[in-house]
Amino acid sequence: xxxxxxxxxxxxxxxxxxxxxxxxxxxxxxxxxxxxxxxxxxxxxxxxxxxxxxxxxxxxxxxxxxxxxxxxxxxxxxxxxxxxxxxxxxxxxxxxxxxxxxxxxxxxxxxxxxxxxxxxxxxxxxxxxxxxxxxxxxxxxxxxxxxxxxxxxxxxxxxxxxxxxxxxxxxxxxxxxxxxxxxxxxxxxxxxxxxxxxxxxxx
Ligand code: ZN
Numbered sequence: 434x435x436x437x438x439x440x441x442x443x444x445x446x447x448x449x450x451x452x453x454x455x456x457x458x459x460x461x462x463x464x465x466x467x468x469x470x471x472x473x474x475x476x477x478x479x480x481x482x483x484x485x486x487x488x489x490x491x492x493x494x495x496x497x498x499x500x501x502x503x504x505x506x507x508x509x510x511x512x513x514x515x516x517x518x519x520x521x522x523x524x525x526x527x528x529x530x531x532x533x534x535x536x537x538x539x540x541x542x543x544x545x546x547x548x549x550x551x552x553x554x555x556x557x558x559x560x561x562x563x564x565x566x567x568x569x570x571x572x573x574x575x576x577x578x579x580x581x582x583x584x585x586x587x588x589x590x591x592x593x594x595x596x597x598x599x600x601x602x603x604x605x606x607x608x609x610x611x612x613x614x615x616x617x618x619x620x621x622x623x624x625x626x627x628x629x630x631x632x633x634x635x636x
Contacts, residue, residue: 434601436463436545437592438489438518442582442607449610458583458591461535467545468603474636475543477617481521484635486615487608488566488574488623491516491547492585494602501593506586507559509598515564515623515630516547518605520612547603548623548630559585567622568615576609 440459441447447454469475477484495511518539525538553559559578566574578585588606592598615621615635622632 434465434599434603435596436465436467436603436605437461437596438463438539438545438605439583439588439607442588443576443580443609444582445580445610446608446612447582449612454582458588460592460595461539463540463545466542467540469543469546469633470548472631472633473543473546474634475519475546476636478521478541480537480541481524483521483523484615485520485522485612486566486568486574486621487518487520487612488564488576489516489518489605489608490514490562490564490576490578490585490625492589492604492606493550494589494598494600494604497597497599499593499597501590501598503586503590506589509589509593510553510585510604512550512552513562513625514548514550515566515625516545516603516605517566517621517623518608519544519546522614545603545605546631546633548625551625551628551630563626565624566611567624568613569620570622573613574609574611578606580609581607
């Protein structure tokens with residue numbers, strides 16, 4: 434399975450990071466070894482001093498496809514959850530400044546945490562899904578898919594121009610404003626609408 438991530442997909446997060454609004458989806462990937470699920474704890478990596486959470490809606494691919502048209506994209510995924518795109522921000526910034534790839538700061542072991550998946554039903558309005566993240570029981574990030582620069586369907590179509598999508602692949606669809614630092618001892622809990630889908634501790 435593959436893990437795709439979309440960068441800069443919410444205008445308020447693009448602004449807080451001092452980046453420009455992209456004119457096409459910003460795509461990067463994480464390897465399978467990045468995935469943590471089932472409430473497994475996250476161990477603070479020794480190579481960073483600035484670990485950030487980015488709470489994101491995660492989409493699970495349910496049908497193999499390539500060159501998927503946007504109007505047909507909804508047939509290729511059937512479940513969503515909330516996850517964290519863990520980022521070693523200090524490492525990422527150093528690499529960005531040098532114009533180098535981000536992987537060391539973005540794609541390290543356990544950097545993609547995902548909660549329990551919820552099946553999409555025909556009545557789900559995919560342009561109005563709320564998700565949020567609490568740190569130590571205080572809400573630190575709130576997002577709604579209506580604020581995405583590129584919709585889920587547009588993202589699926591764009592990724593599939595370059596990469597085959599296969600059953601089980603995951604797409605992290607970008608973080609809204611409020612991405613921030615976490616330290617050892619913090620507890621992070623993700624919510625899809627008002628339902629908790631994961632809780633993990635930074636150890
Ligand atoms: Zn992200």
